[in-house]
Amino acid sequence: MVRFSVEKVRDIAERASYKEIQFNEKSRLISFRRDTTRINVYYSTGTVGTCLNHPKKGKTQLFRRIVDLDRLELIFFDPRSHTGQGYYRKNASQMWKSRRESGEEKFEYDSARRWRFVASASGLSTKESEIERIAKFCNKWDSLYWDQGEPPSIMDVKFACGSRSILCNMVFEVANELLGRPVRGLGWENAEEDNEVKASSECCNQVAFLQAHAADVEILKRQLQSFRDEVQIDLMQWFFSRDHCGFVLFDSDLKKIETKHSDKVGYAHDDYAELMYTKKTNLCPCHGLIFDN
Numbered sequence: 545m546v547r548f549s550v551e552k553v554r555d556i557a558e559r560a561s562y563k564e565i566q567f568n569e570k571s572r573l574i575s576f577r578r579d580t581t582r583i584n585v586y587y588s589t590g591t592v593g594t595c596l597n598h599p600k601k602g603k604t605q606l607f608r609r610i611v612d613l614d615r616l617e618l619i620f621f622d623p624r625s626h627t628g629q630g631y632y633r634k635n636a637s638q639m640w641k642s643r644r645e646s647g648e649e650k651f652e653y654d655s656a657r658r659w660r661f662v663a664s665a666s667g668l669s670t671k672e673s674e675i676e677r678i679a680k681f682c683n684k685w686d687s688l689y690w691d692q693g694e695p696p697s698i699m700d701v702k703f704a705c706g707s708r709s710i711l712c713n714m715v716f717e718v719a720n721e722l723l724g725r726p727v728r729g730l731g732w733e734n735a736e737e738d739n740e741v742k743a744s745s746e747c748c749n750q751v752a753f754l755q756a757h758a759a760d761v762e763i764l765k766r767q768l769q770s771f772r773d774e775v776q777i778d779l780m781q782w783f784f785s786r787d788h789c790g791f792v793l794f795d796s797d798l799k800k801i802e803t804k805h806s807d808k809v810g811y812a813h814d815d816y817a818e819l820m821y822t823k824k825t826n827l828c829p830c831h832g833l834i835f836d837n
Contacts, residue, residue: 552613556620
């Protein structure tokens with residue numbers, strides 16, 4: 545299903561005096577610019593990202609999901625009309641920040657905001673309730689890694705190897721149950737190499753982490769299992785690869801575990817980074833982590 549035809553989007557953009565600057569058929573993305581305003585339209589899902597210079601807040605971004613043609617036209621002709629409905633200010637360090645929900649400020653980690661965008665833009669999820677659950681899962685995971693406001697460094701998480709190994713083991717358990725056969729964590733460029741990430745019980749911090757967060761891990765596991773298979777797989781791949789750069793999950797036949805949405809999910813992660821991170825920000829575009837200096 546295509547929510548908007550490319551021709552219709554181009555027609556609206558042309559009437560609003562925007563210039564087309566990008567068309568990506570694989571990710572179903574078409575982008576336009578007028579002066580300092582950029583609008584990205586995912587025409588198959590109806591997700592729209594707007595980047596502009598707000599007169600008071602500076603450079604801002606807004607993502608809107610499942611918009612109709614009337615709303616799309618309004619965004620092109622008056623992009624500032626939505627500045628009170630969830631704009632996020634661009635931040636050089638991309639520290640996590642709050643978002644407004646029902647008139648209240650609620651803290652949200654970058655991974656949660658990222659997956660709100662990615663799930664919708666890729667077509668992985670079109671239901672508001674499911675996208676909300678995905679965001680809450682991401683928020684819960686990252687609350688076990690970092691305190692609010694701490695820089696997102698994968699090498700500096702709470703309980704060090706304890707938290708990372710326990711959640712990695714949890715992913716293996718859920719993946720094994722989902723596929724009904726053993727899952728392996730191997731280098732994505734060469735699945736036959738000897739270097740392999742395995743479930744582990746060797747970390748000395750596991751006991752301390754479980755003493756503090758065993759119940760939280762069970763909550764995360766149940767949340768992950770409650771998603772549709774496709775959502776489980778793409779979430780597990782992303783979190784596993786975030787913890788183990790260059791590695792992904794393969795099945796026992798050395799076939800990468802993926803869904804029909806996985807390629808679009810990857811494109812959407814790159815698009816999110818382009819929209820949300822400044823060029824000077826030293827962050828991994830796919831996972832939003834600080835690069836090692």
